[in-house]
Amino acid sequence: MPRFIPVMLAAALCGCGVDPVAPVPQDGATYWPDGEWRRARPAAVQLDEGRLDALVDRLRNNRIPGINALIVVRQGYLAVEEYFNGGSASQVHTLQSVTKSVTSLLVGIAVSRGVIPSLDRPVISFFPEYSDLANLDDLKRGMTLRDLLTMRTGLDWSENPYQGSPLEQLNNSRGDWLRFFLDWRMREAPGTRFEYNSGGVITLGGVLFNTTGLPADAFARQYLFDPIGVGPATWFRGSPNGLPHMGGGLSLRALDMARIGYLVLRKGRWGPTQVVPEEWLRASLAPSVHPGWSFAGHWVDYGYLWWLLPLSGSGPTDDPNEVIYTASGAQGQWIFVVPKHDLVIAVTSNIQQFDLPVRFLYEDILPAVR
Numbered sequence: 001m002p003r004f005i006p007v008m009l010a011a012a013l014c015g016c017g018v019d020p021v022a023p024v025p026q027d028g029a030t031y032w033p034d035g036e037w038r039r040a041r042p043a044a045v046q047l048d049e050g051r052l053d054a055l056v057d058r059l060r061n062n063r064i065p066g067i068n069a070l071i072v073v074r075q076g077y078l079a080v081e082e083y084f085n086g087g088s089a090s091q092v093h094t095l096q097s098v099t100k101s102v103t104s105l106l107v108g109i110a111v112s113r114g115v116i117p118s119l120d121r122p123v124i125s126f127f128p129e130y131s132d133l134a135n136l137d138d139l140k141r142g143m144t145l146r147d148l149l150t151m152r153t154g155l156d157w158s159e160n161p162y163q164g165s166p167l168e169q170l171n172n173s174r175g176d177w178l179r180f181f182l183d184w185r186m187r188e189a190p191g192t193r194f195e196y197n198s199g200g201v202i203t204l205g206g207v208l209f210n211t212t213g214l215p216a217d218a219f220a221r222q223y224l225f226d227p228i229g230v231g232p233a234t235w236f237r238g239s240p241n242g243l244p245h246m247g248g249g250l251s252l253r254a255l256d257m258a259r260i261g262y263l264v265l266r267k268g269r270w271g272p273t274q275v276v277p278e279e280w281l282r283a284s285l286a287p288s289v290h291p292g293w294s295f296a297g298h299w300v301d302y303g304y305l306w307w308l309l310p311l312s313g314s315g316p317t318d319d320p321n322e323v324i325y326t327a328s329g330a331q332g333q334w335i336f337v338v339p340k341h342d343l344v345i346a347v348t349s350n351i352q353q354f355d356l357p358v359r360f361l362y363e364d365i366l367p368a369v370r
Contacts, residue, residue: 021049028076028342032271033262035229037255040077047072047079048368055364056082064360066332066351068093069254072365073262073344081255085350092232092251093348096329099250100201102224102260104149104305106216107204108268108280109223115211119146123200126207127182134183143190145207148200149304150288156187157197167198167247177238177245178206194291194302198247201305205246217244228263228270230256248329254346261335261344264325285325287318295328296358309358311340311366324361330354336361341369 021043031038042049052072059067059082068087072080083089095102110116123143124133133140139154147153159167170180181199205216212219217235225233233256236249244250252260263269264285268276284304291302301308309324325337332349334357345365347357 024075024077026075026342028074029266031076032266033076033229033259037073037078037258038076039081040074040079042072042074042079042368045074045077045079046370047074048370051364051368052080055360056080059084064356067347067349067357069346069348071254071258071344071346073258074369075342076262078255078258083254087254087348089255090253091348092234092253094248094329094331094333095250095252095257095327096248096331096333097198098257098327098329098333098335099246099248100198100305101327101335102220102250103201103204103216103246104284104303105224105260105263105276106208106220107145107149107304108276108284110208110212110219111280112277113212113223116145116207119149120144123148123203123207124182126210127178130179130182133179135185137186139186139189140182143186145204147190148197148204149284150191150302151194151196151200151291152191152289153195153197153200154186154188154190154192155181155195155197155200156185157195157199159196159198170199170202171245174239176240177202177243178240194289196291201247202243202245205243206240209241209243215242215244216246224275225256227273227275228259230259254348257333257335257346257348258344260327261325261337261346264337265339265342265344285320285323295326295355296362298358298362300326309336311338328354332357334358334361338366341366343369 021041024040024044042052058064067084070082143153157166159165162168170177181203208216208219234251235244237244267278268281285306286303287301287308289302293300298309307326307328309326311322311324321340327335332351332354334347336345
């Protein structure tokens with residue numbers, strides 16, 4: 001399994017107390033990985049190697065149980081690549097709701113291409129084929145794409161607990177997922193209140209199909225995955241038309257999760273290509289709603305299908321330099337993007353306490369930054 005691999009080592013300075021690991025060029029702003037990431041030891045990119053070694057040792061010995069992969073990229077260098085509990089570099093791992101943040105990027109690409117003219121367009125206007133919707137009223141007619149992106153649909157929909165929830169019913173359904181969501185009853189005016197709703201994100205896959213003519217997975221491959229070098233991807237699918245589950249059905253390798261994070265870190269650019277518009281990322285990574293949620297005791301804001309953790313560990317902030325852009329999925333799937341420290345972390349897991357990686361982010365990884 002890959003471990004910490006040195007890129008540059010200074011001459012040994014025995015007995016003089018000088019760190020023998022020379023720093024590497026801090027040129028991350030102009031670096032993008034090709035087929036492989038460049039690598040450096042943590043100390044070469046100003047990370048406390050002893051602290052990270054101690055974390056990896058705890059993970060390897062299951063003192064922090066259930067983690068499958070830990071990836072740390074600093075200044076464009078792969079500083080930590082570790083796998084546990086049967087995980088491997090080639091493993092295509094479920095992302096769960098990290099898929100939602102990928103969906104946000106795809107919607108931004110579609111907006112930039114002009115096929116989605118406005119986020120304030122009503123959702124049902126994208127689906128003329130559903131002319132006989134159930135529970136159709138003025139509230140449902142007023143629900144917009146922006147409401148789907150910010151989890152303020154107004155539907156009478158709860159996913160907690162999962163058992164018996166609309167999401168469980170949808171996931172187990174062999175029928176039309178889009179109709180399932182669009183038929184669901186309303187509770188209040190859209191835009192009123194945050195209520196986590198995976199069905200609305202799945203519906204964004206239908207919007208992509210009806211506006212681009214491509215299934216969302218094919219759109220993702222052509223306009224996002226291939227341009228940044230993402231390898232194999234699998235999707236959980238349903239109806240209609242093999243609709244990919246945009247709310248939680250994507251699986252990627254951990255290193256490719258890091259590519260997604262690195263694209264966000266570099267403001268949507270990959271080499272000479274602006275893959276995702278910078279203005280989209282600026283809007284989607286700004287706080288749109290205060291959901292009243294916390295991860296491992298840290299209160300979060302919400303943008304367009306991205307969570308915003310405070311870098312300081314205290315309450316939410318409007319300062320983009322003090323935010324950790326975060327994609328989160330059940331069972332412990334995470335992408336953390338820390339612009340202030342030029343840092344990307346990807347974690348895959350199989351754990352019940354899904355926010356456990358947030359604890360070692362704050363307790364071990366962020367304190368390792370020098």
